[in-house]
Amino acid sequence: MKVQKLTQLALFAAMSMILSYIEVLFPFQMGIPGAKLGLANLVVLFVLYLYGIKEACYINFIRIILMGLLFGNLYSIMYSISGACVSMVFMVILKRFRGFSIVGVSIMGSVGHNLGQLFIAFIITTTSGVLFYVPFLMMVGMVSGLVIGLLVRLLLPVLKGLVNREGVL
Helix, strand or coil: CCHHHHHHHHHHHHHHHHHHHHHHHCCCCCCCCCCCCCCHHHHHHHHHHHCCHHHHHHHHHHHHHHHHHHHCCHHHHHHHHHHHHHHHHHHHHHHHCCCCCHHHHHHHHHHHHHHHHHHHHHHHHCCHHHHHHHHHHHHHHHHHHHHHHHHHHHHHHHHHHHHHHHCCC
């Protein structure tokens, strides 16, 4: 990996951690336990569209592990990794289909993240009561995915221009 690319990815990882930390400091309450906007997904989507799948997975994994070690615990890491894995699978599959815009990819990534976390919650608690949250988390996932997707659609051309023209961010 070139030093320039590695440096840019390190900056993206730092940005994703800052956005995660902002959500820790100022929780955006949606009335549903565990529901949040997912600001760090801005960075993951940028990296997915600017660099590719492998790099987006690296950024996601690094952020989850570091934020979990700094501000969470083993359970928060497990929930985040399961959500990130399902989210990434959804986004990668839909990105390959030309019929899905970046907003659609973001929405399904957010919904996938919630499904991954619900799956782990179901395994850990061994109760079907967590399935009660499915419709609510799907709605929250669609709204947060829409907001993140619209922001990325608006800002991605600017970032592409900076990376292509300047070679640095």
